[in-house]
Amino acid sequence: MTFGDITKKLKSVKWSHYIAYIVIIVFTVICMLSGNLKRTDIYLLEKIGISIILAVSLNFIVGFLGELSLGHAGFMCIGAYLGGKVSSMLVGSMGNGILTLIISVIVGGIFAALAGFVIGLPALRLKGDYLAIVTLAFGQIALIIFQNSNYETFGGAFGLDTPRYDYNSLYIIIFVFAIITIAAFQNVIRSKHGRAITAIRDNEIAAKATGVPVTQYKLFTFVMAAFFAGVAGVLYSYTQSKVQCTHFDYNYSIEILVMVVLGGMGSLNGSIAAAALITFLNEKLATVLTGNLAVLQNIFYSLVLILIVIYSNAPAFKNIREKYNFKKFKSLIMRKRDPGYISDDEGSWDRIPTKIKMDELLSVDISVQSDKDGSTSDSTGGDENE
Amino acid sequence: MKKFTKIISLMITVAVIVLAVVSCGGQNTSYTSKNTTFVIGLSGPLTGGASQYGIAVENGAKMAVDEINAAGGLFGYNFSLISYDDQHDSSRVATGYASMLEKGMQVSLGCVTSLPCAEFKTLSKADNVFFITPSASNDEIPSESNGYQMCFADGNQGKAAALYVNANYAGQTIGVLYTSGDNYSEGIYNQFKDNIDPSITLVSASFVDGATDFSSQINTLKNCEFVFMPIYYTPASQFMLQAKDVSNNMKVFYGCDGLDGIDTIEGFDINTIPQEVSYLSHFNSAATEGIAGEFVTKYTAKYGTAPSQFAAGAYDCVYAIYNAMKAIGSDKISVTMSASELCDLLKAQFDGSFTFSGATGSNMKWVRSTTNYGYVDKAATKYIVKEAD
Amino acid sequence: MEQIITTIINGLSLGGVYALIALGYTMVYGIAKMLNFAHGDIIMVGGYTIFVFMNATGNPIIAAIFAAVVCVILGASMEKLAYKPLRGASPLAVLITAIGVSYLLQSLSQIIFGPTPKTVIVADLGVTKIGNVTISNSSVLTLILTVIIMIALTLFIKMSKTGRAMLAVSEDRDAAKIMGVNVNGIITITFVIGAFLAAVASLFYLLKYPSISNTMGSMPGIKAFTAAVIGGIGSIPGAMLGGLLLGVIECIFNSFSEIAPYTDAIEFGILIVLLLIRPNGILGKKKREKV
Secondary structure, eight states, X not given: OOHHHHHHHHHHSOGGGGHHHHHHHHHHHHHHHHOOOOHHHHHHHHHHHHHHHHHHHHHIIIIIIOOOOSOHHHHHHHHHHHHHHHHHHXXXXXXXXXXXXXXXXXXXXXXXXXXHHHHHHHHHHOOTHHHHHHHHHHHHHHHHHHHTSOHHHXXXXXXXXXXXXXXXXXXXXXXXXXXXXXXXXXXXXXXXXXXXXXHHHHOHHHHHHTTOOXXXXXXXXXXXXXXXXXXXXXXXXXXXXXXXXXXXXXXXXXXXXXXXXXXXXXXXXXXXXXXXXXXXXXXHHHHHOOGGGGGHHHHHHHHIXXXXXXXXXXXXXXXXXXXXXXXXXXXXXXXXXOTTOXXXXXXXXXXXXXXXXXXXXXXXXXXXXXXXXXXXXXXXXXXXXX | OHHHHHHHHHHHHHHHHHHHHHTSSOOOSOGGGGOSSEEEEXXXXXXXXXXXXXXXXXXXXXHXXXXXXXXXXXXXXOEEEEEEEOTTXXXXXXXXXXXXXXXXXXXXEEEXXXXXXXXXXXXXXXXXXXXXXXXXXXXXXXXXXXXXXXXXXXXXXXXXHHHHHHHHSTTSEEEEEEEETOHHHHHHHHHHHHHSOTTSEEEEEEEETTOOOOHHHHHHHTXXXXXXXXXXXXXXHXXXXXXXTSOOOOOEEEEOGGGTTGGGSTTOOGGGXXXXXXXXXXXXXXXXXXXXXXXXXXXXXXXXXXXXXXXXXXXXXXXXHHHHHHHHOTTTOOTTOOHHHHHHHHHHHHHTTOOEEETTEXXXXXXXXXXXXXXXXXXXXXXXEEOOO | OHHHHHHHHHHHHHHHHHHHHHHHHHHHHHHHOSOOTTHHHHHHHHHXXXXXXXXXXXXHHHHHHHHHHHHHHHHHHHIIIIIGGGTTSOHHHXXXXXXXXXXXXXXXXXXXXXXXXXXXXXXXXXXXXXXXXXXXXXXXXXXXXXXXXXXXXXXXXXXXXXXXXXXXXXXXXXXXXXTTOOHHHHHHHHHHHHHXXXXXXXXXXHHHSOEEOTTTTHHHHHHHHHHHHHHOTTOHHHHHHHHHHHHHHHHHHHTSTTTGGGHHHHHHHHHHHHHHHOTTTTTOOOOOOOO
């Protein structure tokens, strides 16, 4: 292979699809090489990695399937407890190494995926508000069960003892898992399965009519998102010496939702950026805002939820949205019109450049020749509608 | 190709900038080498639902530090207190602990609440940082050799309460009200249950944290004259208010240090409760005599409210550290010594013949053994908040 | 026996509070077709209003009136600012906005009143004794009032012009618009009524459980929603029935010390199972899905 071939191949790669990986890999490598990160920064990086996994997996449900899950922290909780239990059992015989971590991550993920399957079952019959409430109820149930668990099995109210991984390398492992997560979701979303899932979001009945197996895809979405939330939970258990269920409360689910909404529903890169930003803010604002002012952070979150959702969904803001949006901004920078971008009214008749002179057309006397076929009224009706 | 190089260069710039922001400072094994004061660290909920505890601890500790500094400090050096807001969330503790280490923390008051303190315990064990917590009362907190408690451990409170009940209510039926899923309440309840005299019949009722309706629990307990309630004061006040509306035989409500502060709830008048309300604790906020009385007067003058046992515990913790360091002597103590060196000296001091008298008790001792971790050994007293009508 | 009777009476009086909240939920859900997550938080705002005016005047009636006014203004402005722009948008967007509003109200009240719970004794109505069983008068009053409100709401919707317009809006919003119904106005009125019911609920909630905190509305809110689902969402007698049923269930489970920790989990479990096997509840009507 010559150099020319390589550059040709590189050119054919759609680099914009891989921005997320490249940024994370470059960032992690620089962090690793610099070798003098402060401990507080390492802890922050761990949290950012976990948030990225959570936000991306929740975005799969909210942004791509179009259902609201308020129990994402519940999936994480199951992963953290089950995975943490496995790692604490294995650590005696296998040591606190990468193998133990991978096994417990898989086990925790599978258990969370099972929970996702159970929650996905109501999703087959329910949607919208009802489903949101079911996921909320599920999150609460998971919390209550672990909180009142036996001291020997899951540590009860005081939490489960889990091994803590060496913090100098854990953040790298977490970022590796974050990249795996992004790759998994991106591949699914860009496949025909992803298009089927977005078709369900846009119109379930139409999707069903086109032959999309709606039930299977809904279940699949919940299972996959829950699996990765569980993975995030196990990784979280490795950052702590105790897993305590109070961490996985309703507010935490909301926090993940804020990341998804801020990053843009249906945008993985947006979720990644928002997850990093929100986690960073969480850490830094806690030292800046003291006393009752600390609530300002929550007010900011709630305003993000309200304003962004209203802006990007309200029918009244449609024109503004089309005028100022990210895609248009991007194509402005790239000095290239994105052919994938079609504004909503681009297809309407007054926008289509036409050479037909309307006056001439209107002056022609159109007579319906009814003797040729009987269904003329239908066909003209069809024409009018188009 | 041009686009591609643009993106790559943009990304590298972003990564470098972020890295520059993130990693200014760099690893430094000796954070304490530049210290000009002895630095005490404190992690606690300064905001959010549990903030009243964290703020009380911070106030108490700050007051002790100010007093020591006003009196000339220790060996010519002042103390300083740094605190971190952990919001009663154990996932924040690691960051808070590391940031305090980076700021030169040499000795710590641990965490204010038990759940985060469990995290603090393992972190500080790895770096060998001495801590004595004023209020994280779970039995497991001082299990490592570098951890000590100023408050009573939950299990010991349960045992003490059981002894009191055995002595006064032998052969009777008594009620217990506890919070299920709460480590403090369950910790006391389990030890209480195990140590109670077999002649006593226990009727227990539980509720979950955040419960508002206590009618079922009242219905279960209404024939017990004596009700032991190892719970926090907010749900306790709700239980008492709702119990008033039901005819019952309850005469005594007896709790642990969680009830301390029940007479300070805004809008709740303890005198409208017909029963006797009392609790077992190490500190009486109505004290007028001794060190406790002095502390109450000074604290009230400074902060405008009567101190809770949290503030008193923190005040004592700072003074215990100060006295222990003073006893070690100026030849061994230096202001730039590392946390680990100081920890070894303090451990030897606390595990040895060191005794301390403060606002929360006199002649306190810390006797470490395999079953008795860094628990404090001091007298517990029953305080009556309100006599029976 | 006496224990059982007391448990059931306790359950009914707890259920009365749930029913009162559920009425507001079911009303808004039935007509505006949206789950108003912030309904519980309107109760919280009502509670704090009562707290402020009780401290200022000491008169429960004045406090209750102010609570009603504040809640109604809040409900109407919430609808105008947050929900109205989203009319016609996807249900997901409306739901997320409602969660945002709920979170905003909780945060705002925390910044104003602080995070520690406060106690407010609105009025001591005393107790009634029947044999060995005591019933607090506030519970009896709650039950009576819930029944009255239920009947009044049913009559209002069946008899009045506005009520029938509400029914029309709930059946088919577009068709109602074509028939000359002011859909936006009707939905605003629905929210105002819902907020007023929340204010009433906050008063009776505080009579029974005199503690206020910024999250006091969320748990009863979810429970009341469960009650509304049990009874069949959108059905006014269903909300009443579901509330009472849920209250009794909760009190029965709470009276066993071994089960008590799991009571909430059981209730949520009931909700999930019910939504799975009978999403329309006991009294709800089955609706076919349209394109």
